[in-house]
Amino acid sequence: MNATAPIDLARILELTHNYGNQGFAMFLEMFDLSRHFVRAKGCQIFDAKDTKYLDFLSAFGVLNLGHNPKAVKKALLLAIQSDLPLHMQANLCESEALLSKLLCDIAPGKMHRVFLCNSGAEGVEAAIKMARLATKKSVILSIVGGFHGKTLGALSATPNERYQAPFRPLVPGFEAVAFGDLNALEKRLKKGDVAGLIIEPVMGEGGVILHPEGYLKEAERVCRENGALFILDEIQTGFGRTGRFFAAEHFGLSPDIIVLSKSLSGGYVPIGALLYTEKVSEMAHKDLPDWFLHTNTFGGNTLACVGALVAITEMERQKIWEKAERQGAYLLEKLQAIAESYPAIITEVRGIGLMIGMELVRREEMPLEESGSLLFAKELMARNIVSAYTINRPWVIRVAPPLIVRRSQCDFFFNALEDTLKHFQKQGAPWKS
Numbered sequence: 167m168n169a170t171a172p173i174d175l176a177r178i179l180e181l182t183h184n185y186g187n188q189g190f191a192m193f194l195e196m197f198d199l200s201r202h203f204v205r206a207k208g209c210q211i212f213d214a215k216d217t218k219y220l221d222f223l224s225a226f227g228v229l230n231l232g233h234n235p236k237a238v239k240k241a242l243l244l245a246i247q248s249d250l251p252l253h254m255q256a257n258l259c260e261s262e263a264l265l266s267k268l269l270c271d272i273a274p275g276k277m278h279r280v281f282l283c284n285s286g287a288e289g290v291e292a293a294i295k296m297a298r299l300a301t302k303k304s305v306i307l308s309i310v311g312g313f314h315g316k317t318l319g320a321l322s323a324t325p326n327e328r329y330q331a332p333f334r335p336l337v338p339g340f341e342a343v344a345f346g347d348l349n350a351l352e353k354r355l356k357k358g359d360v361a362g363l364i365i366e367p368v369m370g371e372g373g374v375i376l377h378p379e380g381y382l383k384e385a386e387r388v389c390r391e392n393g394a395l396f397i398l399d400e401i402q403t404g405f406g407r408t409g410r411f412f413a414a415e416h417f418g419l420s421p422d423i424i425v426l427s428k429s430l431s432g433g434y435v436p437i438g439a440l441l442y443t444e445k446v447s448e449m450a451h452k453d454l455p456d457w458f459l460h461t462n463t464f465g466g467n468t469l470a471c472v473g474a475l476v477a478i479t480e481m482e483r484q485k486i487w488e489k490a491e492r493q494g495a496y497l498l499e500k501l502q503a504i505a506e507s508y509p510a511i512i513t514e515v516r517g518i519g520l521m522i523g524m525e526l527v528r529r530e531e532m533p534l535e536e537s538g539s540l541l542f543a544k545e546l547m548a549r550n551i552v553s554a555y556t557i558n559r560p561w562v563i564r565v566a567p568p569l570i571v572r573r574s575q576c577d578f579f580f581n582a583l584e585d586t587l588k589h590f591q592k593q594g595a596p597w598k599s
């Protein structure tokens with residue numbers, strides 16, 4: 167069998183139906199979203215007929231540098247050709263050491279140590295364990311509407327009934343506090359048993375929701391006053407997405423723990439990272455064996471670390487956050503203006519940098535399949551735009567292209583969007599009736 171021999175869309179669907187995530191294949195077919203993409207560069211993706219699509223999703227925030235960033239590709243090819251030990255695990259790795267230092271240098275606050283892993287949720291698991299280990303307390307708080315992943319610990323911090331219910335009992339000791347309610351948070355913290363609050367600076371899967379002004383800084387303060395760690399989940403907001411290298415910079419935050427992933431290696435190699443302060447390290451690592459309480463196999467893998475070292479250097483060289491701020495402001499202003507002409511379809515456009523959400527009108531308690539965003543994504547796909555909804559608020563369409571998106575590509579998106587809106591205006595948005 168030739169594992170890399172090309173196959174066509176029908177065969178891919180057949181194999182996925184029979185051996186993979188059948189539900190996903192059905193869902194793509196139901197909404198005419200299945201395509202066979204064979205090539206991608208920057209913001210562009212091409213199907214087998216060489217039809218061009220624009221990526222306004224970035225694999226949910228993985229592709230801040232775009233598809234196949236040249237510098238990362240080159241460095242990875244060199245690493246593969248070099249005969250470097252790809253994986254040591256029981257010894258030290260050069261690129262892991264360098265990456266740990268670089269991450270601490272660029273991260274907000276006073277990050278001092280790094281634990282490398284393979285995904286966002288794995289980083290969240292490590293953060294939960296680190297908070298419990300350091301504080302010797304058990305309770306982990308998260309925010310209603312927040313999203314931190316789907317492994318059992320991360321899911322326990324993701325208060326979404328749809329995703330939690332089938333897996334109960336979840337990990338004990340998790341509680342959700344109301345969005346934006348500082349008093350509720352402080353009241354809960356005062357009980358004295360909270361190890362940490364895990365929070366996204368901007369809630370991505372919650373529907374691109376910004377916390378009320380001043381909330382994050384105050385939340386950090388009350389956590390600290392009550393002996394709980396302030397854990398910032400920058401998995402989606404990090405690496406320039408919001409118009410700063412890290413979203414913490416918008417709000418003057420200095421967290422105890424930061425979790426990163428998604429764009430960290432420029433999309434090439436799965437990687438996640440847990441960063442923490444010297445104080446947390448001192449609290450957690452009292453004795454030598456404490457350093458071995460949480461480990462993994464693939465964290466620190468040479469290719470992942472080389473990818474991350476070069477991706478970060480490339481993001482710095484391009485000042486990628488400035489691009490996100492500039493293009494984000496352009497997109498947001500235009501999208502808000504467009505939305506004003508279609509109040510019966512879009513109720514709000516909001517966001518920060520290139521993390522933008524368009525909220526569609528909806529019926530209360532509408533099932534996902536009818537919430538409009540899938541029909542909307544279908545119409546956008548028919549107009550050569552790749553997009554998707556946000557997981558916890560599925561009637562919000564995300565607008566999140568790679569941060570290298572060009573003005574002309576934004577203009578192409580506006581045309582596709584206006585055309586889609588006209589389509590729904592003419593035929594009546596089916597999810598509204």
Ligand SMILES: Cc1ncc(COP(=O)(O)O)c(C=O)c1O
Nearest residue numbers: 285286287313314315399401402
């Ligand atoms: C804010 C946030 N945290 C955690 C995760 C989980 O990351 P992963 O899907 O890599 O497990 C995500 C994924 O979308 C996320 O957006």
